[in-house]
Amino acid sequence: MPVRSLAGARVVLTGASSGIGSALAAELSRAGARLLLTARREERLQRIAREIDRPAEPVAYVSGDIREPRTRQQIYDDIERRWGSFDVLINNAGVGAVGPFARASAGRLREIMETNFFAPVELTRLLLPALRQGQTPLIVNVSSVLGHRAMPNKSEYCASKFALHGFSDALRAELAREAIHVMLVSPSTTESDFFEHLLEADSATRVRRGRPMPAATVARIIRRGMRRNVDELILTWSGTGLVWLDRLFPRLANLLAARFGQ
Numbered sequence: 001m002p003v004r005s006l007a008g009a010r011v012v013l014t015g016a017s018s019g020i021g022s023a024l025a026a027e028l029s030r031a032g033a034r035l036l037l038t039a040r041r042e043e044r045l046q047r048i049a050r051e052i053d054r055p056a057e058p059v060a061y062v063s064g065d066i067r068e069p070r071t072r073q074q075i076y077d078d079i080e081r082r083w084g085s086f087d088v089l090i091n092n093a094g095v096g097a098v099g100p101f102a103r104a105s106a107g108r109l110r111e112i113m114e115t116n117f118f119a120p121v122e123l124t125r126l127l128l129p130a131l132r133q134g135q136t137p138l139i140v141n142v143s144s145v146l147g148h149r150a151m152p153n154k155s156e157y158c159a160s161k162f163a164l165h166g167f168s169d170a171l172r173a174e175l176a177r178e179a180i181h182v183m184l185v186s187p188s189t190t191e192s193d194f195f196e197h198l199l200e201a202d203s204a205t206r207v208r209r210g211r212p213m214p215a216a217t218v219a220r221i222i223r224r225g226m227r228r229n230v231d232e233l234i235l236t237w238s239g240t241g242l243v244w245l246d247r248l249f250p251r252l253a254n255l256l257a258a259r260f261g262q
């Protein structure tokens with residue numbers, strides 16, 4: 001399996017202001033990558049850019065809502081001005097909500113799909129020409145184990161991550177001839193601001209979180225996966241077990257999800 005060098009790689013990272021994204025920024029910087037970070041909270045991006053140790057070059061950032069075409073255009077313009085082309089796009093920004101579908105609004109579905117699916121897909125479309133000109137180009141899409149096996153009370157989130165999963169598989173096959181690699185990352189529960197940022201948390205719904213993995217560990221595993229050019233990363237044994245249970249015994253997985261997943 002070819003090994004990708006991240007030293008000097010020009011990386012665009014969304015959702016960089018907290019959790020997995022901020023841990024990835026630190027991890028990739030230590031590997032010598034050059035970074036363009038993006039998220040809405042500008043003061044956080046500023047602080048993270050300042051705190052990163054020994055960056056290969058000053059860490060750049062674009063603040064804005066990734067759902068907005070204007071923000072995505074600003075990212076494109078910044079790449080053009082700064083580097084001309086780039087090497088790695090990491091679509092990591094994401095949001096969730098918890099609660100039964102029947103009680104949720106259409107707005108909740110729309111917001112989750114806009115952030116977790118349409119935004120990364122449209123950013124990919126916009127940046128693909130600049131990525132094509134890069135060195136061993138790579139697209140990393142941060143999905144979830146829930147993009148392989150859906151669970152109750154997270155229907156919109158699961159749908160958005162399944163969509164990102166399908167998009168990633170199709171794009172990997174489409175871009176294989178151009179040697180642009182697509183990697184799908186599926187974390188399990190991770191220590192981050194994710195649960196504080198839920199769009200809605202139905203008070204009657206219990207949220208099972210299990211033992212979260214530190215974001216720094218997730219970042220380290222992703223960095224290793226990027227170096228080894230893997231197609232798919234499922235980060236925990238429990239996540240891997242769940243995915244295989246679903247593939248081999250889907251009816252049992254459905255029964256268990258209905259019985260224990262809520």
Ligand SMILES: NC(=O)c1ccc[n+]([C@@H]2O[C@H](COP(=O)([O-])OP(=O)(O)OC[C@H]3O[C@@H](n4cnc5c(N)ncnc54)[C@H](OP(=O)(O)O)[C@@H]3O)[C@@H](O)[C@H]2O)c1
Binds near residue numbers: 039040042193194197
């Ligand atoms: N934590 C988990 O248990 C877990 C498990 C599996 C998968 N994941 C996935 O991992 C990814 C990272 O999440 P996390 O756990 O690190 O959560 P987090 O700490 O809440 O980080 C989410 C990031 O996305 C950004 N973001 C959200 N909405 C945005 C928008 N409209 N425009 C621009 N940026 C936006 C946030 O920045 P601003 O708020 O500053 O905009 C933040 O930087 C997500 O895709 C999530 O679905 C998380």
